[in-house]
Amino acid sequence: MKAKFTTALLLCAITLAFTIVHKTDHWQKLFNGKNLTGWDTYIGPDLDDKGKPLTGTPVGLNNDPKQVFTVVKQNGENIIRVSGQNWGALITHSEFENYHLQLQFKWGELTWGQKKGQKKDSGLLYNSVGPYGADYGAWMRAQEFQIEEGNTGDYWGCAGGMADMPVVTRIPGTFGKIDYVYHNDGTLLTFSQQSAQGRHCVKQGDAENPSGQWNTLDLYCHGDTSIHVVNGKVMMVLYHNRQLDNGKELPLTKGKIQLQSEGSEIFYRQIKVQQIKQLPAEMLK
Secondary structure, three states: OHHHHHHHHHHHHHHHHHHHHHHHOOOEEOOOOOOOOOEEEEEOOOEOOOOOEOOOOOOEEOOOOOOOEEEEEEOOEEEEEEOOOOOEEEEEOOOEEOEEEEEEEEEEEEEOHHHOOOOOEEEEEEEEEOOOOOEOOOEOEEEEEEEEOOOOOOEEEEOOEEEEEEEEEEOOOHHHOOEEEEOOOOEEEEEOOOOOOOOEEEOOOOOOOOOOOOEEEEEEEEOOEEEEEEOOEEEEEEEEEEEEEOOEEEEOOEEEEEEEEOOEEEEEEEEEEEEOOOOOHHHOO
């Protein structure tokens, strides 16, 4: 009896190990742990301390004289450092569709320009399409998974990105205005530059770790739906991801990944992606 139990237990362990390995094998590393191979850099115009362009001319593609984007060693590990000194982005060469993206980030100490002394700010921009610098001269059209102290998980539509989310209102909100806060049982509204609500939706709850600690972000995209997850907690679900292009609403369901430089020092590591056939059902509840 004991021998049968031991054999069964061993078979279960082997099956579980195979399952874990099988799942792990689907991950594609987007950061190789050595350098920025597989990524482009784009830097917008130099800005003054109020965020206004000094010349209007972007620094451009794969031109980084101030070393805004570098790989540095910390605690024996190579990680990506984004200084924040210029507004711009790291941009994947590849486009992605129907995927689960995972990365880790933590804040540095430095802030620059109009962000000096303010909440540290960056962003994960996904389904990025169109010309460089379409948003504030620095970023492609995209959906933004906000990375900002206290606001990580929020949504912003960049340069024509738009989506629908169920929300409730909060008054007073940010800067004395109405905040639209994600809520499963809320009213479904459209968020875009043209809508009455604007292009910003506030996440539900808070799951970000204290500044200086690593945080894990998971982004799920399938069809025209996406899910923002911070440290294992769902912040919001976006429906009908789309874009406004020359006055027409078109799908926005695939594209490149951008990691923002937006006036704040931030570090990234363990960036990886895998294809998915459906969204996790438990996250849609």
